[in-house]
Amino acid sequence: MEIIAQYGQLFIIIGCVVGFFMAWGIGANDVANAMGTSVGSRALTLAQAVLVACIFEFAGAYLAGGEVTSTIRKGIIEVGIISDTPELLVYGMTAALMAAGIWLLIASYFGWPVSTTHSIVGAIVGFAAVGIGVDVVNWGKVASIVASWVVSPLLAGTISFLLFSSVRRLILQSDNPFMSAKRYVPFYMFLAGFTVSMVTFLKGLKHVGLSFTASESVAWSLVFALVIALIGTLLLQRIDDSIKEKNGAMFNGVERVFAVLMVFTACAMAFAHGSNDVANAIGPLAAIVSVVQSGGEIASKSTLPAWVLLIGASGIVIGLVMLGYRVMRTIGTAITELTPSRGFAAELAAAGTVVIASGTGLPISTTHTLVGAVLGVGLARGIGAINLGVVGKIILSWIVTLPVGAGLSILFFFSLKGAFG
């Protein structure tokens, strides 16, 4: 208790710095993955993608990032058990942020496809199980999180398979694909708008002073999605059925219709990514802040201060603007086999899955979900060839990240404990 009172301000400052650094890292690197399908399929220019990402990552993080944040903050650890030694939670969460941040830095340097989510969850479980005791870990919750890592790519793959199959049946194979595209694409826009707004209305917005019942949420989401579909329909009217150059690739009318759709799914994807991944940075920070501000009391009921979400949201945006756009530029110049009609299916499926996970408070990996979604399109015979070697590499990095994140966080935990007593 005395330690908290003595060093409280310092703990918060350190927490803010490492939390911001982590968010910055997510923006610098991870966002590019979330936007990769849009930029890679040439549906969006680099500038458009950065703009969309800035606005919707921020919105997603701020409006719908609360649930996952609370899981990271107090779901993995049984905070009740350590109420006598709250400083351990502060050390641990700081150590977890440091561990995950450094591991991400190393991995980015070497180009390993690691997940921010897996690093932070590994780090938290690591310091808690080894540094404090195996009992403090809420193993049931951890099991459900790990299960969601398997389920989310599968779910996204299934959805993208169905989405692309429907596109194939309704549009690509119809007698007049261009007219069919114009007719059916607004429906997909509706779907994107509905999923995102539903999760936001149901789970977000509480901390901005708005609260909706389930039926109100459905009603508002329907209205919102209809507006989106209407705007989309208007945008589609300007498109004619001819082959034109767009962002350095040649597209026919059908693909250009899908490129408009991809602007919407890119927004959904950025929103989904912001809502899920911001927690990786600010979940631990929120834990530190709540312990210090309540004067050493581990209050599991206290609400998440909005400024903590703001730190995460702005960290992501700053990281994106400082470094992330470069990674996106690389993607935008690489040759890709992903056309808008395929990219959208993967992106919408991934965004839907991630945003639902965000709503249920499950921290999942956006990149892995996208990988699952791309495989789904491939299974629907939408993509010429998929490199399974890369999938293996991603799975391997998944398995390696957990013990490394845990190990580093244990190291930092004992260092901090030693330093502050």
Next chain:
Amino acid sequence: MNNESFLGLLAESPFAGLQEHMSEGDDAVSKLGDFITAVTEDDWRTAAECREQIVELENRADDIKNNIRNNLPKSLFMSVSREDLLGLVMTMDEIPNAAKDISGIMIGRKMAIPKQVKDQFISCSKAAIKAANQASEAVRKVDDMQKSGFGSNDAAALSDLVAHLEQIERENDELEIALRQELFGCEKEYDPIDMMFLYDIINKIGSLADISQTVGHLLVRLVSR
């Protein structure tokens, strides 16, 4: 987290290479048509030029073939069977090879076509060339099909193309039989060894049509799943 790794998931589609290869083969065979016309007109300079171009096209087709083959590791997950695809490429590669072989033997031996069978020889080779052109058309169709996700409409269009290809091959067969009969009637007037080689060339031209037909069948097998 690394972005190259994530988009590295999408391997280069093998279909573009397929079409590229077939287009070289198609060009080589069309050049063979010019070559044969030149030979029958006793214009050896044009024939030599055509021959050079055929060799070059065949080389290019070989490079593309190797490129396709080398970029098809077992870890590749494709919308078509890997074995079917490799088999198709190998068969397709026999088309420019045949063009090179035929032109090589003819130019090496300064082969003269007996005037009694000249017209028949030309129409028989034209039918074989047409078969190869048609096979190339079918390959293009499959590339389109990949773009629309292998629809049933496309499958129907492809089987039409292949049916037409079979018809061309049958025509070529009939022309070849007639040509052989005609040649049988006058072969005694010419040098036996020359005639031996001429029969060999007729065989090879016939097999060009056969290969083209096989390409069509392999394409149907490739997309049917």
